[in-house]
Amino acid sequence: MNSANTAQAEGPNAYPSAAPLEFRNVSKRYPRSDRPAIADLSFSVPAGEICVLVGPSGCGKTTAMRLVNRMTDLTSGDILLDGESVTQRKPAELRREIGYVIQQIGLFPHQTIAQNIATVPKLLGWEKDRTQRRVTELLELVSLPSEMGDRYPAELSGGQRQRVGVARALAADPPLMLMDEPFGAIDPINRERLQNEFLRLQAEIRKTVVFVTHDIDEAIKMGDRIAILREGGVLAQYATPDELLARPADDFVARFVGADRGLKRLTLSQLHDIVLLDVPTAHVGDAASDARERAAQRDADELVVLDGGEQPIGRLPVARLNGQPVSADDADPLTSTASRETSLRDALSLVVADRNRPLVVLEADGRLAGLVSLELISAALRPADGAGSPEAARGAQR
Ligand SMILES: Nc1ncnc2c1ncn2[C@@H]1O[C@H](COP(=O)(O)OP(=O)(O)OP(=O)(O)O)[C@@H](O)[C@H]1O
Ligand SMILES: [Mg+2]
Structure with a gap:
């Protein structure tokens, strides 16, 4: 400069x-x-x-x-x-x-x-x-x-x-x-x-x-x-x-x-350009009934399990809550995660590779940012019409 x-x-x-x-x-x-x-x-x-x-x-x-x-x-x-x-x-x-x-x-x-x-x-x-x-x-x-x-x-x-x-x-x-x-x-x-x-x-x-x-x-x-x-x-x-x-x-x-212009368009946006899905969380040691209630409130069939430092360590299907306190052992480990900088195109590949399961997105400090689903990604592909579009977000970023 x-x-x-x-x-x-x-x-x-x-x-x-x-x-x-x-x-x-x-x-x-x-x-x-x-x-x-x-x-x-x-x-x-x-x-x-x-x-x-x-x-x-x-x-x-x-x-x-x-x-x-x-x-x-x-x-x-x-x-x-x-x-x-x-x-x-x-x-x-x-x-x-x-x-x-x-x-x-x-x-x-x-x-x-x-x-x-x-x-x-x-x-x-x-x-x-x-x-x-x-x-x-x-x-x-x-x-x-x-x-x-x-x-x-x-x-x-x-x-x-x-x-x-x-x-x-x-x-x-x-x-x-x-x-x-x-x-x-x-x-x-x-x-x-x-x-x-x-x-x-x-x-x-x-x-x-x-x-x-x-x-x-x-x-x-x-x-x-x-x-x-x-x-x-x-x-x-x-x-x-x-x-x-x-x-x-x-x-x-x-x-x-x-x-493949649709896919090309996805390379222009990153996850920080879209609003992620909120996912219910539970800490290791939480009572099963509390966890179950939290999931029910959001109509979710899984929770993200956090450790004491608020770092996500796994995904727990509600069906596996069996009356015992929430434990890391019952959760599926996080095999793939994305960051806010991940492009929508890369996010799409990760979601598809995980049989269309919504993908866990992490903040730079490792905390949970939210989930991104196939529906969210395809919604971002609808033609830009001003605010909220990938291009508007990209413009604001520049
Ligand atoms: N000095 C020249 N005299 C006559 N015709 C020319 C001259 N320079 C270029 N042309 C013609 O003008 C047209 C455009 O050429 P130009 O070099 O601008 O194309 P380009 O888009 O840069 O092509 P490329 O991708 O191959 O580099 C071509 O049809 C070329 O033959
Ligand atoms: Mg030329």
């Missing part, structure tokens, strides 16, 4: 540390091409949000990015960065102010990692000391050891190079980051790690980001909003991940997000 702020205080940038971006009826037709690569594209990205452009190969994602930093010029319409048309800016200047992580990384092979990261600061004429400090800061920010600054790109793994690409794009604290399939060439495990890392980083630096992918799962994970493009650069839908999964605008979007 400090790194970005410091850089901004020192930097000669024309923009604040994150700026809104707007596409206004943008069209692009390449010379000698009979159809547009982008057709009448309009959407806006609020400052500090990640907008994911997703769609099949050739639908114009890279073109859309290159229109923003004027590596290619638009045919009609306008693109506004911080309310100002990019067509009014000198392309070279604009490019220094927009971080760009290109498809296939694109580090300079004959420059060290530090030199690669320092590309834009050097163009901006920063002093050596300041550049060096920034490089050190950025290496730390993207979790690379500072010694790595002296190596060459070929001496790094794909994932490490990818991080350098991100560090280089962030160097001059740009108000906008364009990331074109930044994790496209990485194996699934490292890809997930880089995604998580980037989301953590973004929580600190809060840049406006346009992120391109053709992987819908990556889009759902990374995006505050998703723009789905179809062939010819036509916008099929622009929505939050939850809206997109709950209400795909048409068949193209529905096919693109996949038949």
